[in-house]
Amino acid sequence: MEWEKFLETQEREFGKETIDRWLRSLQLQRFDAGNLYLEAKDSFQVLWFEEHIRHKLSQFRNRNQRPIKVHLSLAGGKQAKKPASSKKEQAKQPDHIYFEELDPSCTFEDFILFEENEIGYRVLDELCTKILAKQTSEFNPLYFYGPPGSGKTHLLQATAERLRRAGYNAIYVRAELFTDHVVRSIRIGEMSHFRKLYRNADILLVDDVQCFARKNATQEEFFHTFNTLHIAGKQIILAANVTPQSLAFIEPRLISRFEWGISLPLAAPEKKNLIKLIEKKAAFLNFPIASRISEFLAETFFTNPKSAVRALEALILRSHLHQNGKQQPKQPLQISVIKNLLSDLIDNEKTNSLSPERIVAAVAEYYTILPEDLCGKSQAREFVTARQVAMYLCRSLLKIPYMKIGEFFTRDHSTVMAAIKQVQKQVDLIQNDVAAACNAIQLKLL
Known part of the structure; x- marks a missing residue:
């Protein structure tokens, strides 16, 4: 069947022993035209599945080329939350239209409140x-x-x-x-x-x-x-x-x-609230962590709370595997060990930490103006110069296409191209205010 074929393809990436331990040991409960129901033996198996496998299941298709939804529950009668569906929605949908499942963790009960949201x-x-x-x-x-x-x-x-x-x-x-x-x-x-x-x-x-x-x-x-x-x-x-x-x-x-x-x-949480979010999520996952660890995760994955939560989930799973591979008694996690366990995620965070929003914020701070003025429609000279510098940095640092930059700043791509060309000329001359601004802002961003 499709599930066994999928397991065989994953063996080439992870190895047969890993797949036997983490995937093939999942109990197949039932399989119909649009749903695959699996049961995991413990929460670590669920976490491994969510980190390594869930995103790959988009290739699952039934005969009508509609996605097959995969439902995962815990053994022992403890069912993982399943997305709710109304009676109307359960009625037959056209074969060419499908909807993604709701994330079972996205409920009001699981929402972590802080002043920004x-x-x-x-x-x-x-x-x-x-x-x-x-x-x-x-x-x-x-x-x-x-x-x-x-x-x-x-x-x-x-x-x-x-x-x-x-x-x-x-x-x-x-x-x-x-x-x-x-x-x-x-x-x-x-x-x-x-x-x-x-x-x-x-x-x-x-x-x-x-x-x-x-x-x-x-x-x-x-x-x-x-x-x-x-x-x-x-x-x-x-x-x-x-x-x-x-x-x-x-x-x-x-x-x-x-x-x-x-x-x-709505705003992303400040650092102190991101730390609270990480600690509450850790408690929810039955993995209490020391404050130094939550602070490290908040500082390292500050650009996006989702990244911080994903890093926490990866840490739980990888630390479990790391400790199980040792013969001596379990020791408290050290920051040096965490850096090693999450090295790939930390590298990705460094690569992806730059964004148009961060560039705009840095440019606005340099010119002591508001980000909304920089992105607005005003043609006042101080706003125009800052806007052009921000466009230039988005292009040079992020390699974003002109059209995407235009969408972000609500300008057409020809305006963006002209602005970037103008700033580039100033940067090439080196000794001027615009070149100095670009250098100072880049140093702060990088």
């Missing part, structure tokens, strides 16, 4: 209470914006999970997957199925709406889907990395509708 949590928790009481919200749509790691996806999935458990048809979808549904439906002439599926939602939650940029057919369909649901009084919840007004290459009529309700900011 508390307002989002309170608003959505109250919204669920209203919907379950058959009341309508005065804010529709709800629009959340913030950087990666600020909790947007967790909150949207937690809302979908709670409402599905109550029997509501809550559709959670990433903007890229919505686009894929549009493209597939157009290609095979099944737009009627697509429209029926989305427009029958009780609640529609769309993540990463900035990914609708430049996708004209998708924006057209989403416009009509939005209108249909809004007129019917159905709740719409959206999330993006920027405010509605800052969305690049999105039709004005959509931006206008995104602003009909209320827009709420």
Whole structure:
């Protein structure tokens, strides 16, 4: 069967002994057209599966080329949480449309509160209470914006999970997957199925709406889907990395509708709160850690809380294997050992720590202006110079295509090219304010 074939392919990467120990020892509970149910003997086997295997299962397909969902539970009657689904959603979907599972850890109960995300949590928790009481919200749509790691996806999935458990048809979808549904439906002439599926939602939650940029057919369909649901009084919840007004290459009529309700900011946690998040997650995973370890993880993986949590999960698994490979009694983890166990993740963090957001923040600090002014529309000289320097650094340090830089700064690519060319000329001359700024900012970033 497909599962055994998959195991054989993984043997070439991990070796037969490793696969026998960590994968083949999983108990196959049942297997149907769209679901594979497996049982793990302990939490370490679950962690190994999640770190090394889960992301590879996208290649699983049934005869209709729809993904096969893999469900993993713990032995001994302790079931891992399974994503909730409403009765409506369990009805047969068109073969060309599929939805990703909700992350079972993304619930309101598992959400870690800190001041930067508390307002989002309170608003959505109250919204669920209203919907379950058959009341309508005065804010529709709800629009959340913030950087990666600020909790947007967790909150949207937690809302979908709670409402599905109550029997509501809550559709959670990433903007890229919505686009894929549009493209597939157009290609095979099944737009009627697509429209029926989305427009029958009780609640529609769309993540990463900035990914609708430049996708004209998708924006057209989403416009009509939005209108249909809004007129019917159905709740719409959206999330993006920027405010509605800052969305690049999105039709004005959509931006206008995104602003009909209320827009709420979310922020990534400060270091002290990231430490709390790591420690709470460690306690949840039954792996209490010393404060020096949580501080090390927070300092090392500061760019994205998700990276810090993934590093913690990897540490739990790898330290278990590391200790089991020794004959002497278990010793407290030392930072030097942790650095060795997580060396690949630490290297990746150093490589990926630079981002357009960090560059903008550094440039804004250098010129003593606000990041929103740097990214805004003002043509004041101090803002224009800082903006051009930021574009130049995004290109030179991150190797981002001109079009992507344009999307980030809400400018067309020809404007970006001209700005970068102008800064490059100044940098080549060496002795000038712009060259000095670029050098100073690069030193701080690197």
